[in-house]
Amino acid sequence: MNNAMIRKAGDADLDQLVEIWYEASQQAHNFIKKEYWETNKTAMRTHYLPASEIYLLAHEAEISGFIALVEDEVAAIFVSPTHQGKGIGTLLLNHVKKMRDDLQLKVYKNNRPSVAFYQKKGFAKVSELIDAETGETELMMKWHKE
Template sequence: MIRRMGKGDLDAVAAIWLDANREAHDFIPAAYWLGHFAEVRTALARAEVWVFETEARAEISGFIGLLGDYIAGIFVRREARSGGVGRQLLDHVKTSRGQLRLQVYRKNLRAAAFYRREGFRVLEEGVDPETGEAELLMEWRWDGPQS
């Protein structure tokens, strides 16, 4: 089930954010993510966040965070990855938007490949000034109904 994040979900969502970032971005020191944890936790409380909750265990398996049409991230628990959670979250937000943008580290091959499969294209390449890592600015646009 996909639903809007509630106040009681913040701890679980923030923990997923931290764990997923440390695992997906092992090329960035873990201290970087820990150093931004409090700031991100505050931002999550203010952002538009949709969570994927398993009905069987009433546990949050992943979430997508949005700032307008910008995807701040899709994060999924390790044990739920490759099970369609990320795709379902992305499909959910695509239904209410004509375009979406995001940034992904070039070294995060799995995420970049996922976004390409989901119809995103690279607009430009740049460097994250905080980490010094190359990143891709990607965009998805709704092209209307397929005939």
């Protein structure tokens, strides 16, 4: 990841971001049917990502991961499956922690590696809720700057 840099995403990045979201979502959420992710690709491209403040980690033209914020909510953090385990998620999360005093997010309870990741990064579970679209239990987690 030499010469990789975090930068704000632009419209030209959206196709790559949707592909990273799609690939990583299927891998991390194998308890949700693949069709769910397929049917949401267009909404991710045209609605969710454009409505977010997005930062990505890129090396030249290749994007390896991104984090999307909506105010103080981490709406998404995804790392390309080929780049996972290299600290990219940590770099992205640390980047936005410098910009906010408080962050919150929702993560599927069955996505145990991500739950553990967020706990390790200082997020604490504050509640559980059911995601209406998938029927899966989500954890609401919060972080506060010390």
